[in-house]
Amino acid sequence: MPTQQLDYFASLVIDDDHFPLTEAAIAVAQHAYPDLIIQNVMDELDLLGDKVKQRITSEMQDIQKLQILKNYFYQELGFGPNRNDYYDPDNSYLHSVFETRRGIPISLALIFMELGQQLDLNIKGVSFPNHFMVRVSLTQGQVIMDPLTGTSLSKHELQEMLDPYLDAQGYRGELQLPLSVFLRSSSSREILSRFLRNLKAIYTQQERWERLLGIQQRLVILLPNAVEEVRDRGLALAQLDYIRPAIEDMQKYVDECADASDLDEIREQIIELEQQYRHH
Structure with missing residues (x-):
């Protein structure tokens, strides 16, 4: 069992204040792809970040930046869900998601969040039940976005997605938990x-x-x-x-x-x- 890779992973996740989430997520794949060079994937990400930064000007508001990033990520680069084989583990390995442009909500969200942070957007991950979400804080308010498609979801739509989970957990009636509980941003460790x-x-x-x-x-x-x-x-x-x-x-x-x-x-x-x- 390669202890070197595990030591490297451990060094990335030791400290909550300096937690390189993207790098740690890429590094997860080393158990399945021992020859993976993490820095190459990070460099690719930076390259995409540089390309989209060239379209941003200093007077742009965050809502415009978000629109440009969404367009770039989903339309131009063509990132989206792997509808043919949702349970393929490669949908979770970021280097593979880069190559195929296909992923699951959380892997697509990680790449989108990294690019958003490079544009100084206030962007966080949300561990919503059964479907990972992204939350962007704008001056106009909070946007909750489905990372599979880039669609912004209304409170009503989110509640409809949440209800089956609440039913399954028995959180209804007296125990009804408010939607806001499920929309708080998650830590990198979570x-x-x-x-x-x-x-x-x-x-x-x-x-x-x-x-x-x-x-x-x-x-x-x-x-x-x-x-x-x-x-x-x-x-x-x-x-x-x-x-x-x-x-x-x-x-x-x-x-x-x-x-x-x-x-x-x-x-x-x-x-x-x-x-x-x-x-x-």
Whole structure:
């Protein structure tokens, strides 16, 4: 397991005040593309940023800048959703999204946000349920934008998107949470954890354990207090027959989460793994 890449990723995400989100998101792909040169992708981004900057003048308002950026990103460069294969992991890897111009909301948002920041737009990511959004603060007010298409969404449209989620979670009636709760901007760490968890879900479903382990290692680094990610790394290790480290991860979870609902299951798995280990 390449520790060098993990050390590099760890160095990027260590500090919330200096958190190079775009670079860290590009770096995630190194587990699947070990030869990826991150600086090349960053250079490509800067090149796109320089091109769009040439169209901006000092007296332009932010709303005009946003319009120019949207036009450039969606019309000229042709970024958009991969409708044919939404669950292709490459939709999440930024270097691949660059090549194909196809992504999912969060990967497109990351590129759009980076370009927006280069134009000094006040642009943030929003971890909206089931669909990542972008929020741009303008003098006229807040714009919530769908990063798949660049469409601005009204409160009514956002509420319609939110309602099925609220229903599924049982947040209706007395417990109705206001829309504004779901529209606050997310920290870089929150955005990157959502980005990684998308990949985690895909690789779990596809049972690609080696790939899943690469993601889990990064989630454990990114979220040092999330002991359930340590458990899940243990489960991935067990699938790959790395029995000793798998037991250690699961044991840590059992020791730290005395009231977790899945303790019995995890304890059983530890016992099974220990038996396997003895017979090796």
